[in-house]
Amino acid sequence: MPSPVWHPYAHLKTQAAAPRVVGGRGTRFTLDTGESLLDATCSWWCMIHGYGHPRLVDAIKQQADTLCHVMLGGLTHDPADQLARELVRLTPDGLEHVFFSDSGSVGMEVAMKMAVQYHHLRGHSGKRRMLSLMKAYHGDTAGCMAVCDPEEGMHSLFAGYLPEHHFAPAPKAPYGATAQQVEADLAALRSVLEQHHHEIAALLMEPLLQAAGGLNMTSPHYLRGARALCDEFDVLLVFDEVATGFGRTGKMFAADHADITPDIMVLSKGLTGGYLGHAATLATTRVHNTFIGDSQLHAFMHGPTFMGNPLACRVALESLRVFEEEDYLGKISHLNAILTRELAGDDSLRQHPAVADVRVLGATGVIEVYDASSLAHAADIARSRGVWLRSFGRWLYTMPAYITSDEEMRQIIDAMKAPFLDAA
Ligand SMILES: Cc1ncc(COP(=O)(O)O)c(C=O)c1O
Numbered sequence: 001m002p003s004p005v006w007h008p009y010a011h012l013k014t015q016a017a018a019p020r021v022v023g024g025r026g027t028r029f030t031l032d033t034g035e036s037l038l039d040a041t042c043s044w045w046c047m048i049h050g051y052g053h054p055r056l057v058d059a060i061k062q063q064a065d066t067l068c069h070v071m072l073g074g075l076t077h078d079p080a081d082q083l084a085r086e087l088v089r090l091t092p093d094g095l096e097h098v099f100f101s102d103s104g105s106v107g108m109e110v111a112m113k114m115a116v117q118y119h120h121l122r123g124h125s126g127k128r129r130m131l132s133l134m135k136a137y138h139g140d141t142a143g144c145m146a147v148c149d150p151e152e153g154m155h156s157l158f159a160g161y162l163p164e165h166h167f168a169p170a171p172k173a174p175y176g177a178t179a180q181q182v183e184a185d186l187a188a189l190r191s192v193l194e195q196h197h198h199e200i201a202a203l204l205m206e207p208l209l210q211a212a213g214g215l216n217m218t219s220p221h222y223l224r225g226a227r228a229l230c231d232e233f234d235v236l237l238v239f240d241e242v243a244t245g246f247g248r249t250g251k252m253f254a255a256d257h258a259d260i261t262p263d264i265m266v267l268s269k270g271l272t273g274g275y276l277g278h279a280a281t282l283a284t285t286r287v288h289n290t291f292i293g294d295s296q297l298h299a300f301m302h303g304p305t306f307m308g309n310p311l312a313c314r315v316a317l318e319s320l321r322v323f324e325e326e327d328y329l330g331k332i333s334h335l336n337a338i339l340t341r342e343l344a345g346d347d348s349l350r351q352h353p354a355v356a357d358v359r360v361l362g363a364t365g366v367i368e369v370y371d372a373s374s375l376a377h378a379a380d381i382a383r384s385r386g387v388w389l390r391s392f393g394r395w396l397y398t399m400p401a402y403i404t405s406d407e408e409m410r411q412i413i414d415a416m417k418a419p420f421l422d423a424a
Contacts, residue, residue, distance in 0.1 A: 024051025046274030059318035079313035104242035104268035105139025107279030115202035137212035246270030250362030273319035278312035
C-alpha cells in the first residue's frame with residue numbers, strides 16, 4: 001500500500017516515490033538503499049551544522065532529561081530566558097524583546113499582528129494593511145500567503161480568500177549596486193508609500209535575498225533607503241530573516257550589511273540549527289512599550305502552545321555557541337570564496353545559452369535559467385553524482401551547511417553545472 005504521507009508542494013499524479021532517509025551525519029544523509037547523498041540545500045536551508053551534530057544532539061538529550069515542555073503562559077524557564085538574552089545580544093542594537101513561536105510562518109504572523117496592533121494602540125487604526133514586495137515569500141499560512149508575490153508566487157489560486165495588501169516592485173539593483181543605482185528601486189517603494197501610507201502598518205521584506213520567490217538579491221543601500229522611507233511615512237520595517245538569518249548572506253544577519261535596525265525581525269530555520277521547529281519575533285523597545293497601557297486592548301493576544309519550547313530553546317543556545325566558537329562566519333566567507341570563483345566566475349557557464357544569470361551571496365549560489373525546462377533533469381543528474389539538489393522554477397541553487405568542506409563544495413558546484421555541460 002502506498003504511504004499515507006501527503007508530501008508538500010507535490011503534484012500527486014506525477015510525483016516520484018520519495019526516497020526514504022534512514023539517518024544523517026555531517027553534510028550527508030543516507031537512504032534505506034544505502035545511498036549516501038551530500039545535501040546541497042541543508043534541508044530547506046535550516047541544517048546549518050549538518051546532521052547529527054554531537055553537541056546539538058547532546059543538548060536535546062540533556063534538556064529532555066530535565067524538562068521537555070511547559071507552557072510559557074504565566075510561566076518561564078531558563079532556556080527561554082537565556083535564548084532571548086542571546087538573541088538580543090546578537091541581533092542589531094535596539095531589538096530588545098523576543099516573542100517565541102513555532103515556525104517561520106507563525107513568526108511572520110506574529111510580526112504582522114504586532115504591527116497592526118502597534119498602530120491601533122497609537123490611535124492609527126486605519127493602518128491595517130501590509131506593504132510587501134513582488135517576488136516575496138513569507139510562508140504558507142493565510143496571513144503569510146497574502147503577502148507573498150500575488151502573481152508569480154505559489155498562492156495565486158487563493159486570491160479572493162486572502163486579505164489584500166499593497167505590493168512594490170521587487171528591487172532590481174544587485175548586491176554590489178551603488179546608492180545611485182538603487183534610486184529607481186527606492187523611488188518605486190516611495191511611490192506606493194506616498195499613495196497608501198495612511199493604511200500601511202508595515203513594510204515587510206526578506207532583506208538582501210528574496211529566497212523562495214526567486215533568489216533575487218539586492219543591495220544594502222536598498223535596505224537603508226527602506227529604513228528611511230519607513231521613518232518618513234510612520235510605517236514599521238519588518239525584516240523576515242527566516243532564510244537570511246544566521247549567516248546565510250555572509251554576516252550574522254542581512255540587516256548587518258546595512259548597519260540598520262528594523263522595528264521587528266523574524267528568525268527561524270537556522271535558529272535551532274534546524275534540529276527543532278521554532279521561531280523568534282524580535283521587537284524594539286519603541287514597539288514593545290506601545291503595548292504597555294491600561295486597556296484590555298493592550299495585551300498582545302497571541303500564544304502558540306509550543307512557544308519557547310525548552311528543547312528548541314536549549315538546542316538553539318547550543319547552536320549559537322557552536323556558531324561563535326567555531327567561527328562560522330569565517331567558514332561562510334570561505335564557502336563564498338569558492339562559490340564566487342568556481343560558480344559565479346565560470347564564464348562558460350555564464351555564457352551558456354540557457355543561463356540567464358549566475359549569482360552568489362554569502363553561502364548561497366544560484367544559477368537562473370531562461371526556461372524552467374532546462375532544469376528538468378538537474379535533480380537526477382545531481383543525484384547520480386551523489387548530491388541532493390532540487391531546483392524550483394527557473395532556479396537551481398545551493399545553500400549548503402556551513403560545515404561543508406572545500407571538496408564537497410566543489411562536488412556541489414560541479415553537480416550544479418553538469419546539466420549545462422552535458423547538454424553542450
Ligand atoms: C523568508 C521566509 N519566511 C518565512 C518562511 C516560512 O517558514 P516556515 O516554513 O518555517 O513556516 C520561509 C520558509 O521557507 C522563508 O523562506
